[in-house]
Amino acid sequence: MGTSRPRLEDGHRPLDRPRGVQRHTDPNWSPQLNAAPADQIRLLDVQALDVRLSQLAHKRKSLxxxxxxxxxxxxxxxxxxxxxxxxxxxxxxxxxxxxxxxxxxxxxxxxxxxxxxxxxxxxxxxxxxxxxxxxxxxxxxxxxxxxxxxxxxxxxxxxxxxxxxxxxxxxxxxxxxxxxxxxxxxxxxxxxxxEVASVTKERQVIAGSVPEDLLKLYDKLRAKEAGVGAARLYQRRCEGCQLELNITELNEVRAAAPDEVVRCENCHRILVRTSESGL
Missing domain, CATH: 1.10.287.1700 (Helix Hairpins)
Incomplete structure (x- = not known):
C-alpha cells in the first residue's frame, strides 16, 4: 500500500502536496473528515441561504x-x-x-x-x-x-x-x-x-440535518472566505473561486471516496461534488 497523503486543516487533503512534508510538522494537517454525499449537498442549500442572508443584510444597510x-x-x-x-x-x-x-x-x-x-x-x-x-x-x-x-x-x-x-x-x-x-x-x-426571519428559520432546519463536524468546518471557512464556505464543483470548475481544476486535481477528486469531504486547492473551500461536476 502507498503512503497516505497529508491533510490540510479541518480535513482538506492537498491535491498537489510537495514530497517530503511530514504530517507532524505540517500546521495545516488535520484528520480526514467524511460526510454522506447527501449531507454535503445539503451544505450547498445552507450556503445558498447564507448568501441570501448576506444579501438581505446588505440590502437593509444600503436602502x-x-x-x-x-x-x-x-x-x-x-x-x-x-x-x-x-x-x-x-x-x-x-x-x-x-x-x-x-x-x-x-x-x-x-x-x-x-x-x-x-x-x-x-x-x-x-x-x-x-x-x-x-x-x-x-x-x-x-x-x-x-x-x-x-x-x-x-x-x-x-x-x-x-x-x-x-x-x-x-x-x-x-x-x-x-x-x-x-x-x-x-x-x-x-x-x-x-424575509430574514423566514430564511433564518429555514437555515436552522436544514443546518440541523447536517453533521455537526461538517457544519463546524463550513462555518469556520465561511468566516474566512468572504461568506462562502462551500462551493459546488460544476463542469470541473470550483464555483467558489471560479477556477477550473487541473488534471492532477481532477484525478485526486475522482479518486476520493464519495463520502470524503474534499476542498478546493485554490480557495480551500469545501468542494461539493454533484452529477454535474464533470468527473
Whole structure:
C-alpha cells in the first residue's frame, strides 16, 4: 500500500502536496473528515441561504432611504439654524422698534408740554420765548428723525417676519419629507426583516440535518472566505473561486471516496461534488 497523503486543516487533503512534508510538522494537517454525499449537498442549500442572508443584510444597510434621510436631516439642520436666526432677528427688531417708539413718545410729550407752556402765556421774557420756540422746533425735528428710525425698524422687522414664516414652511416641508422617507424605510425594514426571519428559520432546519463536524468546518471557512464556505464543483470548475481544476486535481477528486469531504486547492473551500461536476 502507498503512503497516505497529508491533510490540510479541518480535513482538506492537498491535491498537489510537495514530497517530503511530514504530517507532524505540517500546521495545516488535520484528520480526514467524511460526510454522506447527501449531507454535503445539503451544505450547498445552507450556503445558498447564507448568501441570501448576506444579501438581505446588505440590502437593509444600503436602502436608498438612508441617504435620502441623511441628506434631508442635513438640510433640516441648516434650515433650523436659519429659522432660529430669523426668529432672533425679528425679536431684536421688535425690541428695537419698542425702544424707538418710546423715544418718539418721550419727545412728543416733551414737545407737547413746551407747546402748552408757550400757548399759556406764562413765558413772557422774549429771550425765554425764543429759547422755547427753538426747543419746540428742535423737538419736532428730533421727533421726525425718530419716526424715520421707527419706520426703518418696522420694515426690517416685517422682512424678518416674512423670512421667519418662509423658513417655518420650509422646515415643515422638510420634516414632512423626512417622515415620509422614514416611513418608507421602516416599511422596507419590516419586509426585509420578515424575509430574514423566514430564511433564518429555514437555515436552522436544514443546518440541523447536517453533521455537526461538517457544519463546524463550513462555518469556520465561511468566516474566512468572504461568506462562502462551500462551493459546488460544476463542469470541473470550483464555483467558489471560479477556477477550473487541473488534471492532477481532477484525478485526486475522482479518486476520493464519495463520502470524503474534499476542498478546493485554490480557495480551500469545501468542494461539493454533484452529477454535474464533470468527473
Amino acid at each position: 436608498p432611504e438612508h441617504a435620502e434621510i441623511e441628506s434631508l436631516n442635513k438640510d433640516l439642520t441648516q434650515l433650523r439654524d436659519l429659522h432660529v436666526a430669523a426668529q432672533t432677528e425679528e425679536s431684536d427688531c421688535a425690541r428695537e422698534q419698542t425702544k424707538a417708539e418710546q423715544d418718539v413718545d418721550q419727545v412728543r410729550q416733551r414737545a407737547a408740554r413746551d407747546q402748552q407752556r408757550l400757548d399759556s402765556g406764562a413765558v413772557t421774557s422774549p429771550r425765554d420765548l425764543e429759547n422755547l420756540q427753538h426747543e419746540i422746533a428742535s423737538l419736532a425735528k428730533r421727533q421726525g428723525d425718530l419716526e424715520d428710525v421707527v419706520l426703518e425698524v418696522m420694515e426690517r422687522r416685517e422682512s424678518a417676519q416674512e423670512r421667519f414664516e418662509e423658513l417655518t414652511g420650509r422646515v415643515a416641508s422638510v420634516e414632512g419629507k423626512i417622515n415620509d422617507a422614514t416611513a418608507r424605510r421602516d416599511a422596507a425594514f419590516e419586509e426585509i426583516d420578515g
